[in-house]
Every structure is written in C-alpha cells, then in structure tokens.
Amino acid sequence: MRFGFDIDDTLINLREHAFNLYKRKLNQALSREDYLSIQRVEIHEPFGLTDEEGKELWNNSLETIYFTDCPPFPSAVETLQGLAREGHEIFYITARPKGHRERTIKWMSDQGFPVLDSNFYYGMKDHEKIHIIKELSLDYYVDDKPAVLETLSDTTVQLIVKDQSYNQELHLPRLTAWKDFNRLVMGL
Numbered sequence: 001m002r003f004g005f006d007i008d009d010t011l012i013n014l015r016e017h018a019f020n021l022y023k024r025k026l027n028q029a030l031s032r033e034d035y036l037s038i039q040r041v042e043i044h045e046p047f048g049l050t051d052e053e054g055k056e057l058w059n060n061s062l063e064t065i066y067f068t069d070c071p072p073f074p075s076a077v078e079t080l081q082g083l084a085r086e087g088h089e090i091f092y093i094t095a096r097p098k099g100h101r102e103r104t105i106k107w108m109s110d111q112g113f114p115v116l117d118s119n120f121y122y123g124m125k126d127h128e129k130i131h132i133i134k135e136l137s138l139d140y141y142v143d144d145k146p147a148v149l150e151t152l153s154d155t156t157v158q159l160i161v162k163d164q165s166y167n168q169e170l171h172l173p174r175l176t177a178w179k180d181f182n183r184l185v186m187g188l
C-alpha cells in the first residue's frame with residue numbers, strides 16, 4: 001500500500017512545541033489548559049497577539065520551531081517504521097518551504113522516521129497538496145488541516161484526520177492516537 005502523511009501536527013506535536021517556545025520567548029506563564037483551549041490552527045491568541053503579530057512571530061521563529069526538540073506524537077515513529085518493515089511505501093507531503101527541505105529530511109530521519117529522499121514532497125500551499133496526492137495514487141493520506149482534507153473529498157484516496165481541536169467538524173475516520181493506526185486502517 002501507499003501511505004501519505006502530512007508532518008506538522010499530524011506526525012509531530014509542532015503547535016504545542018511552538019506554544020512552549022513562545023512562552024519562554026514572550027515570558028508568559030500560560031498553562032497546558034491554555035494551549036488545549038485554542039480552537040484554531042494558529043496559537044498566538046492566548047499570548048495577546050494580533051493575527052498579524054502572530055504571523056510575524058511564527059515566521060521569525062520557524063527555524064527554532066522546526067529544528068529543535070519538537071516531539072513526535074507517541075507511537076508515530078514506531079507505526080511508520082512498522083509500515084516500512086512490512087514493505088509499504090511511505091510518502092511525506094508537507095507545506096514546509098523549499099529552503100527547509102534537506103534539514104527537515106535529516107531531522108525526520110534523526111527522530112527515527114523512515115524517509116526516502118525521493119518520497120518527500122514539500123513547499124505547496126494547503127490547496128495545492130491535492131495535485132501531488134492524486135499524482136502519487138496514494139491509498140491512504142493522513143493530515144490534520146481541514147483546509148487540506150476538504151480539497152480531497154472527491155478523490156479515491158482514503159482520508160484519515162489526525163484529531164485536533166480545530167478539525168472536530170470533519171466527518172472522516174479519526175486518528176486520536178498513533179498506537180491505534182493499524183487497527184483504524186484495517187477497519188476501513
């Protein structure tokens with residue numbers, strides 16, 4: 001089978017990692033509950049930032065957010081290693097910009113994710129992922145963002161949504177924990 005995965009907030013806990021970096025950078029003592037209460041993809045609101053300020057802080061912090069110690073979600077690495085061992089093909093489709101391609105591949109490999117250079121796609125906008133996903137004839141695709149998954153509803157790929165506060169309205173097979181991935185896929 002051919003499995004496609006988004007990276008940020010699907011395989012790794014990037015928003016929470018960024019939230020914790022913001023807390024230190026802005027010296028604000030927010031709690032995990034503050035993080036969990038955010039109902040949108042962007043994380044700047046609890047820090048009292050406007051959308052514009054939030055965007056600027058995100059863009060200026062990208063290097064640190066991407067390439068420090070962001071934790072993969074529990075069992076995500078082991079699950080993908082298992083798929084690779086069983087001979088399945090694994091593709092990564094990320095909106096991360098071109099300039100971060102090589103370091104992202106290395107960072108993902110260092111975390112233990114099975115990465116083939118030829119199966120790594122990057123730099124597209126949310127609504128552009130559909131093109132590569134169609135081209136690759138994926139059997140399964142996992143993502144967290146409604147803006148991506150909504151564009152894919154009329155494709156033959158079996159979609160799975162990684163559970164997040166901001167995607168609760170999506171009616172798709174829902175992955176809440178990576179340890180359940182194989183069971184979820186077998187039931188589809």
Ligand SMILES: [Mg+2]
Nearest residue numbers: 006008009144
């Ligand atoms: Mg994502």
